[in-house]
Amino acid sequence: MNAVFEIVLNPLFAFSVLRVSTPILFAALGALISDKAGVINIALEGIMLISALAGVIFSAISGSAFFGLFMALFFGGLVAFGLGYVSLKLKTDVILAGIAINLIASGGTVFVLFLLTGDKGISSSLASKLLPKIDIPILKSIPILGPILSGHNILTYFAFISVFLVWFLLYRTPLGLRIRAVGENEHAVDSVGISVVKTRFIALIISGVMAGFGGAYMTMGYISWFSRDMTAGRGFIALAAESMGGATPLGSMLSSLLFGFFDALSNSLQLLKIPYEFVSMLPYVATVVGLVIYTTQKTKRMHRMRIKAESKKEVL
Amino acid sequence: MTSDAVLSMEDITKVYPNGIVANKGVNFSVRTGEIHGLVGENGAGKTTLMQILFGLNQADVGKIFFNGKEIKIDSPHAAIAQGIGMVHQHFMLVPSLTVSENLVLGLEPRRGFIFDKSRGIHITQELSKKYNLKVEPDMLVRDLPVGLKQKVEILKALYRGAKILILDEPTAVLTPQEMVELFNELRQLRDEGNTIIFISHKLAEVKALCNRVTVMRAGKSQGVFNVEDVTEEDISRIMVGRDVILRVEKDVAQPKESVLKVNRLTVVNSFNKRVVDDISFSLRRGEILGVAGVEGNGQRELVEAITGFGSYGLGSILIDGEDIKQLSIKEIRDLGCSHIPEDRMSYGCAPTLSVRMNLLSYKHNRREFNRRFFLMHMSTIRDVSTELVKEYQILCTSTEQEVRCMSGGNIQKVIVAREFSDNPKLIVANQPTRGIDVGATEFIRKRLVELRDRGAAVLLVSADLNEVMELSDSFLVMYGGKINAFIEDVSNFNEEKLGQYMLGLKSQDVDEIGRALHD
Amino acid sequence: RGKTEAGTDDDGVLKIVNLINGTRGDKSFFDSSAAGMDLIEAKYDSAVLTKTIEMSYDQPNWEPTLLDIADQDWDIIIVGTWQMTEMLEEVARDNPDKRFIIYDTEVDYSLDLGNVYSILYSQNEASFVAGALATALTKSNLPLTNPDKLIGFLGGMDIPVINDFLVGYVEGARYVDPDIKIAVSYIGSFDDTAKGKEMALAQYSQGVDIGFNVAGQAGLGQLDAAKDMHRYAIGVDSDQAEFFVQTDKATADLIATSVLKHVDKSLLRAIDMHMEGKAPYGSSEILGFDEEGVGIAKNEFYMAIVPEEIRELVDEIEEKIRSGEIEVSSAFGMDSEAINELRYSISP
Amino acid sequence: MTKAQWRFEFYRTGVVIITAVLLSLLIIVLVSDMPGLAIKLFLTGPLDSLRHFGNLVEMVVPLLFTGLATTVMFTASQFNLGAEGAFFFGAIGAAFIAVNWNLPPVLHPAVAIVWGGIIGSVFCGIPGALKVKWGSSELVSSLMFNYIAFFLGLYLINYLLRDVTAGAMVSFPFANSSKLVKIIPKTRIHTGLFIAVFTVLVMGVFTYRTRWGYRIRVLGTNIEFARYSGINTTWTIVMSQVLGGFLAGMGGSIELLGMYRRFEWQTLPGYGWTGIIVAILAHNNPFYVPLAALFLAYMKIGSDIMSRSTDMPNEFVAIIQGMIIILISASSFLSKQRHKMIVREAIS
């Protein structure tokens, strides 16, 4: 047990929690926006994968990491647009369309990688670029906090800033109002002359761009190349995180961090005497447990309210 | 086409994806400064026609002219741009947003990127003052009573600068008093030069309010009339195609022992509101007990509690002396309780399954429908459903037809056939004739009386005052979750008084209400 | 069709096919195998016809592919890894006129498989050297090392081939310093590079200053982690520094060496023997340092990173292994308990 | 639906499949240096030899099970995507019985398959139970359970069934009595095919002819109506997923006992995901599941054969599959034509 504390209390551990959480947080925010608009975006996994590859390819071609990022976002938005097209226009079930896109992404990225490099495994023969890491001047020199918070990839900071941006978008802008309205009652939106399809398209594209950030981070920050199926379920975990976070920006952030915590822990815990399979299972179990706890709390709260209201009369 | 028409629709035909032809070559036009009635039986295609005008639906054939020029209305956006506003039959509001947010949605006041909440509130107040429609800008829409929701809907249309205002059955959920108020407001709007299209089933209202009226039947227009030139009887004849008698002949009830006993029942909903508040009454074999009241005053929750659909906190419900608190829906049904749900599409049927499978429903466990080896007895199921279809005059191509491809009235008949064919002891009928045409209504009402005479106890919940007054042997009025009045003798009771009970302006004293328990 | 003594066709062209049960691009094992075919082609040119087929990681597809290929007119069919053995045993029995080479494992010769040549590698011996090198480095006062006596091992999965590396690595490390501690983790995958990187980072942040990855593509994550943390890494199977020279010199600069499993050279060697008619079909060979089956990469980066006296130590240990003075244990045949015990004994 | 609408649906599916095939051909022509051969193998490969036909059938068998599993869950409108995990974990369950027990031939696999099914049903059932108990989305938790099944499965193999003499993390070989007998020589088609076909019939009858099937269908079309009909929705929701898990677990067991000598999966085999596609293509009708499974297997085997002999990587099938799913389930694809037809029919 002591050893676990030792690991967890090391500032480097906290640092790695933030790093591991970043792609999940991006995708969870993406999941949040589309969920608010009433569309389940199960394609996040595939979108991340495609963006990850796009980032590598275009940063290698152009020699600019930021152009790579831009293209990753572009492809994220584009694929989300495709998802929107088939689900909103062609009326394909959105879950199925999501699965299909994941399938296409998984095979398609390897296919494209193969066409470009002759490799099916990894893109290391492309000289792709990395997004910069940022040292925060004053913060950096504060003990404990400095090593935890300073020196992250620029996208890690942006991920946490995005939590605020997404909150702002959803709750403070006209677009956010429309997105929330369309998710709750599309007829209401329709009846005031806002296009339901257009609003959902916009939400999906933003969602895709968020996943695009996650993908770009995977290949241009987290590690420095693309490898097949490298998102390894992070898109699904993001869906779980959003759900666990009660479909709020802050909640999504906290549950992404929770997952990140257990993931980072699972990376370190191996050094203790626990079979690695158990340790690897930890983040997923934690997610399910988190999901259950969240939903139990919700039902309990409602139940308590009910009982209180029913007994009020008796007291009077 | 009349030359002074500000807006006209020509030769409109609309086919829904399920093959239903809702409009067939309809011509329709309105003038500036008039209130134009649009009447027709349920399913005649009124809503569809107006949705086409408002861009929520697209016609397959036909043209729309505005001030003589042909226009395309392919979305509500386009309609709003032409100054057309619509108040929908089913509310189109976002429950978790506030009144002002609902009102300005789509035309949000902004400060830079930001949605300017306080301006929204201000706009709502101004508008509310200007049109004399009082609303609370800060209230969440889900907390509003229906009457207020209606006002928000009207303000929504006005805020968008509607010159032509379509009101699709705005009075269905209002009390007589609220109605008078609304009519005054509509007349004022008309006098300011707006055009109003008014859809209603209540011909008296049409007579009182409208200048002209268009009558529809089975997807076709039957012509336009000046209201002064026609009587209510004329209109209903044109609507239905024959003379209608809506009076059901029935003998005086012979109530026997009590079947249902509701004692101090209290139900609290998930928003922490006491929706049924300390209600007691009993229902006896061989009588029809009506429950009147404006929708949303606890009727639904009462029905849910009795049928096992919703849980309740305090009090008790006894069916045949058995407390049903812990019983499942199945067990309650096994006590001989049948249930016609308020919302047939959400509760009463499985739209993509066949008529046969819908007729089976809660009876699927019965021995007669099951064979050895766990197999269902398909031929019995077929025969029994064919029989029911014949007996209840259900119009369908075969018992294999999917229910969603049938008309509303026929779907209702499927439900009624299923629920009535079982020799039920207790029938809870919630809005049994809502949204179905006169013929079917007549049929269902007669059946209800028949079942009563055979000894069933009937709890009839209806928003249709006529229905309650005509069918019930006695009735309750619900207001704010409470029983506000118990009327034992329906024959000498007038609508005006009923309206006051429904609005909570008057209520009986405890003793009078206590008679509902029959002890 | 008549076959000549060495098994070539009438037209004199030797047709060789290599079935990879994965894909190219792992920068280690399978790339090395594919490179073997290039070596063969380069040496024999028009005398051979070679082809490499990637069966990918899709296991159900392997057996049908092998059967299809056995039906075609290839003279020599090459496969690798233990997962292919049982299939190969059947196919080889059904195709006695064809020659088969299997590497990194051996078939069961009690089944009378006179047409199969198995190549094993003494990866434990090469790992022994790597372990010794890593320990010497961590104790040294090179700029990127720390005083802790802690090194790392990052495996793909907890399986015998990988643990064979581990066993050698541990023994080598203890040979230099009996008190050495080794952080051991398994990624649980051979392709999740991100996870590989995370785990390597976790090791480095706990004070590991030189780590050894044995995890195929997933292990590449460790190299990336080394670059991030500015620590040393040891590659596996192929010369991994070589792969990064062009695109990412900063990474290459930190790869002290790679434990080479010369699949490429061993395949060439097998074909050489085949051409001379001396290939030992019907038996297996363990290729060690002497046969150039294994080794550690002594490239420019090794020279740059490893100080003179440690290089001498490495050479000396290599010599002792060759001469049999040092005997290295193997993980094959060890059960999970024994491996566990070994791991716990060196865990930090 | 009217007859004309059925006919329309039939044509629409045809158009979708033709579009998909044309699209694949287009990609092949663009990418391949030998498009002629590639196309020929892709389209006719699965039928050009008994063994290839065998491969096709071998692939259909597991897809029937995962397809049926997903079908029954989707029929109940339970979007449980856990067939993958249940398939994997069911196979682990079967592996235990196959390795450790000693039973007479027919009984042995029967017990193993039933046990695998039971284990599988636990894995799909838990997300269902979590849903009815606490309202957690079964979609999300079943996705997580796929991972949990995978790691837990690996743990069990590694610590309880691991064959230490093998060169990879695999179980001990199965007892011969536990294996499903091969029924057609030169192929690996095994008696599991009979079980699969029988299961299809049983599930068809179950769905359309029993009261449990009735409850599931009612639940799936309208849960409120199901409640109203006195159906125990909680129980039915859980049972539909337990049954789905059972079918998937059975499938995993049958695949393992029919096709493998030991448990050797190191990754999730992916049949569960494909099963979801099968279910969608079959419009959740058990009787159409074989058609859908055959179609998907045909594409997969065709492309495997193609990639073996040409320069086309078989990953491209995933692209084609994805497009087909989208188009087939696109209810608005060709909807203009459909609507025109309906209008024509209605007005006339």
Ligand SMILES: Nc1ncnc2c1ncn2[C@@H]1O[C@H](COP(=O)(O)OP(=O)(O)OP(=O)(O)O)[C@@H](O)[C@H]1O
């Ligand atoms: N979305 C839809 N899909 C298919 N059929 C529909 C749809 N909406 C309405 N219908 C059918 O079209 C016909 C006309 O419906 P409409 O709603 O226009 O009638 P209405 O005159 O407004 O009736 P009511 O008085 O009940 O409001 C009905 O038969 C109805 O069942």
Ligand SMILES: Nc1ncnc2c1ncn2[C@@H]1O[C@H](COP(=O)(O)OP(=O)(O)OP(=O)(O)O)[C@@H](O)[C@H]1O
């Ligand atoms: N083998 C059978 N032969 C004839 N009728 C049967 C048979 N099994 C069941 N039934 C009929 O079905 C009815 C309900 O059966 P049962 O009590 O088993 O259903 P249940 O309790 O609602 O749920 P379940 O069917 O899941 O057990 C029985 O009362 C009986 O009429």
Ligand SMILES: [Mg+2]
């Ligand atoms: Mg209407």
Ligand SMILES: [Mg+2]
């Ligand atoms: Mg050190």
